[in-house]
Amino acid sequence: MTTTPVVTTPLVVQEAQGPGRGLSLLKRLRPSRLIVNIVLGAIALFWLVPSLSMMIISFRPAGLFELSGWWKVFTAPSQLTFQNYKELFTGGSSTVLGGGVPSGLAPGSVLDALRTSLEISIPATFLVTAIASLTAYSIVFGRWRGRNAVFLTIVGLMVVPLQVALIPVASLYKDMGSAFGWNPFGTITGVVIFHVAFGLPFGVFLMRNFYTGIPTALIEAGRIDGAGEWTLFRRVVIPLGIAAAASLAIFQFIWVWNDLLVALVFLGGDPHVPLTLFLYDQERTLAANFWIVSTGSMVSIVVPLIVFLAFQRHFVRGMLAGAVK
Amino acid sequence: MAVVAVDQQHGPARRSARRQGQHHLQSLVFLVPGAVLLLAIVIWPAIATIRYSFYNATATKAVGLSNYKSLFSTADTLIAFRNNVIWVLVFPFIVTVIGLVFAVLSEHIRWATAFKIVIFLPIVFSVTASSLVFTQIFQLDPHVGVMNAIVQTVEDYFHPPGAYPLSAGQTAASLATSGVVAGPNGTLESGLEVRAGGTVRMGLTGVNPDTLTVLGARPARLPTPSAGAVTGLVWRDFSVSNPSNVSGVLPGEDGFPNLHLALLRSDGSIAATTTTDAFGRFIFSNVGAGPFHIQIQASNFTQGFSGTFWLGPQSLTPTSSLSQTAQALLSVPLIDISMILAYLWIWAGFTMVIVAAGLAALDREAQEAAHVDGATEWQTFRRVTIPMLAPVLTVVFVTMVINVLKIFDIVVNLGIDTSQPGGQSSTLASDVYYLGFGGGVHTGLASALAVMLFILVLPAMLFNLKRISGK
Numbered sequence: 001m002t003t004t005p006v007v008t009t010p011l012v013v014q015e016a017q018g019p020g021r022g023l024s025l026l027k028r029l030r031p032s033r034l035i036v037n038i039v040l041g042a043i044a045l046f047w048l049v050p051s052l053s054m055m056i057i058s059f060r061p062a063g064l065f066e067l068s069g070w071w072k073v074f075t076a077p078s079q080l081t082f083q084n085y086k087e088l089f090t091g092g093s094s095t096v097l098g099g100g101v102p103s104g105l106a107p108g109s110v111l112d113a114l115r116t117s118l119e120i121s122i123p124a125t126f127l128v129t130a131i132a133s134l135t136a137y138s139i140v141f142g143r144w145r146g147r148n149a150v151f152l153t154i155v156g157l158m159v160v161p162l163q164v165a166l167i168p169v170a171s172l173y174k175d176m177g178s179a180f181g182w183n184p185f186g187t188i189t190g191v192v193i194f195h196v197a198f199g200l201p202f203g204v205f206l207m208r209n210f211y212t213g214i215p216t217a218l219i220e221a222g223r224i225d226g227a228g229e230w231t232l233f234r235r236v237v238i239p240l241g242i243a244a245a246a247s248l249a250i251f252q253f254i255w256v257w258n259d260l261l262v263a264l265v266f267l268g269g270d271p272h273v274p275l276t277l278f279l280y281d282q283e284r285t286l287a288a289n290f291w292i293v294s295t296g297s298m299v300s301i302v303v304p305l306i307v308f309l310a311f312q313r314h315f316v317r318g319m320l321a322g323a324v325k
Numbered sequence: 326m327a328v329v330a331v332d333q334q335h336g337p338a339r340r341s342a343r344r345q346g347q348h349h350l351q352s353l354v355f356l357v358p359g360a361v362l363l364l365a366i367v368i369w370p371a372i373a374t375i376r377y378s379f380y381n382a383t384a385t386k387a388v389g390l391s392n393y394k395s396l397f398s399t400a401d402t403l404i405a406f407r408n409n410v411i412w413v414l415v416f417p418f419i420v421t422v423i424g425l426v427f428a429v430l431s432e433h434i435r436w437a438t439a440f441k442i443v444i445f446l447p448i449v450f451s452v453t454a455s456s457l458v459f460t461q462i463f464q465l466d467p468h469v470g471v472m473n474a475i476v477q478t479v480e481d482y483f484h485p486p487g488a489y490p491l492s493a494g495q496t497a498a499s500l501a502t503s504g505v506v507a508g509p510n511g512t513l514e515s516g517l518e519v520r521a522g523g524t525v526r527m528g529l530t531g532v533n534p535d536t537l538t539v540l541g542a543r544p545a546r547l548p549t550p551s552a553g554a555v556t557g558l559v560w561r562d563f564s565v566s567n568p569s570n571v572s573g574v575l576p577g578e579d580g581f582p583n584l585h586l587a588l589l590r591s592d593g594s595i596a597a598t599t600t601t602d603a604f605g606r607f608i609f610s611n612v613g614a615g616p617f618h619i620q621i622q623a624s625n626f627t628q629g630f631s632g633t634f635w636l637g638p639q640s641l642t643p644t645s646s647l648s649q650t651a652q653a654l655l656s657v658p659l660i661d662i663s664m665i666l667a668y669l670w671i672w673a674g675f676t677m678v679i680v681a682a683g684l685a686a687l688d689r690e691a692q693e694a695a696h697v698d699g700a701t702e703w704q705t706f707r708r709v710t711i712p713m714l715a716p717v718l719t720v721v722f723v724t725m726v727i728n729v730l731k732i733f734d735i736v737v738n739l740g741i742d743t744s745q746p747g748g749q750s751s752t753l754a755s756d757v758y759y760l761g762f763g764g765g766v767h768t769g770l771a772s773a774l775a776v777m778l779f780i781l782v783l784p785a786m787l788f789n790l791k792r793i794s795g796k
Binding site: 033036037039040043044047048049050051053054057065066067068069070071131132134135137138139141142143144150152154155156157158159160161162163164165166167168169170172193194196197198200201204228229230233254257258259260261264265268275276279280283284290293294297300301304305307308312315316319320 | 349351352353355356358359360362363365366367368369370371373374377427430431433434439440442443444446447448449450451452453454455457458459460461462466468469470471474670675678679682727730731733734737738753754757758761762768771772774775776778779782785786789790793794
């Protein structure tokens, strides 16, 4: 099991060297490199088709969707228009789009969904990263007994399907409502709490694996010098573990941003829904509005796309570590 | 415990030991938020779900094992199990192989990073958005859905449609209007016999005027009779200005161009074939004695490929001799195949990146040694690289098994009838949702299903624990 690529951070560094090493080997092997290039080029083009088609549909007049394929745009580029985006962000339900397609969309609902997505994803990401770091610190540098058992329990929790918790948590939330007058069911807070709890096992796992690489002597020296645990955590461990925390945060952000199920259970029927639920509702409850669905999808992928392209390496590292989630 | 031992010490040692005790306490405090959340939102609810699974629909009365019995005896949940089995059997294996192939091949190109990003990107999108992309890719109309457009191009190449494809439910016989009768096997024949030097008029209706325009039809024109030849006209025997005049060739009535005709002898054998011109005229020269009939061949009316309903209710069913329930359980819905294709597009990048990382971490000496010893590239790959990658491939495979056991997003977005249990593409996870929160709320059944899901991922949990604690 020594070659298992999970978790070890050096892996990513090695991965960066991979293609180069492959090439040097290749020179000796001399396969027909041209064929490989052509095949992979065709695969890459093929892989781009779905994203490309969604993008083009979002830039074509709504009425054209039923009439002709998006690929017609290559012979008629004048079809392209920003109309759908304009309508999505500013239009009202009474307007009629090109081709006689009624928009059927409440004004500002996409902006609202965008804001809701952020309101869920940002706190959930921050809390998971912070709480997982604290927990991992306690497990790695604490001296209480049973740390390993706690860690293994958390590892076990990583694969627990969140379906097993939905019904009891929903009733727990409602019970909290009758007991304390505060019912997280149907609120963004309720969704965030659920995401944080189910993000923790992986988060603790990732942070713990990174923290075990920090020399214990460093912490011990700090303790002898009289530093409290909080100070050690803040001043020593967090700065050293910032890369792992970034990986976790980005991974978690994209995970929560793209969630449908939790939002569906805890926010279904609510006027304020995140983008995934907005798209799902549009697709499931209203017919013939493909322009909203494709344009809305484009809006929904912009944020994770930017996050991914900006922090690609961190995301991949988080994913490699979480290969078991 | 440690604190007791500390109190028996004296002086500076005792002071530092007390501080140690504070450290222990503080680091335990760090555990509190995580522990509270995990206990309240993950562990306790999981136990509560197990308890609910032995209760009735409203969780008010214990019912023993009856929920589990109905899980394995109602067709609805069996279909969900069937779909999960299809997903688990098909998807993890294919996606792992694709990831391996992509990872290995991309080592041989200079633009590997660009290639990996292209393949990887769909992971960043929500499964919801990706599903919506695939609803338009799988659109039924080949003019709109790219999948059917591709199938149509291939289909039409091997089975070219006729110039006058019939619309759904239309028969060739229904086109016959004047001087034409239905022939055998979807053909049409002239109603009267004709001999050399004669002229035949065959009037048809029921063809879309647009079809004629596309074929370049001109106003129908009667041919001039010619000695020793059979001549004739096939035209659209319908004029907007004079709809009641049947069989007359009027202005505004177009000829049928490009129609394949045969000259039939009285014994039914084919003497000659020809094609009509833009005016609908045709001529069979030097035909001999006769008498003859003119046949309009069935190939003119062959329908082209009109689209496979990828997201529709068709299934690949093994054999019709089985009972209906057995058929339902053994068939593979087309929708499952479509969803698996879409899911491959989403996840191939994941398996590729992990396998590539494993590949990069390999010690290449073994491969080079194999080459030095004269092994071919395939032998090296098969006998050296794959075994060395086995642990990585196992992790990828297990990860994908867990993933598809819990498959939900794509099923509720692309699937059909998932708004109820027993929908053709429903899975355990979608049934948990719909039984727990959708229309037919049944807490007991939903909990029992969730417990089944949990039991199914247990082997994966043990696999992880063994792997991680063994490190």
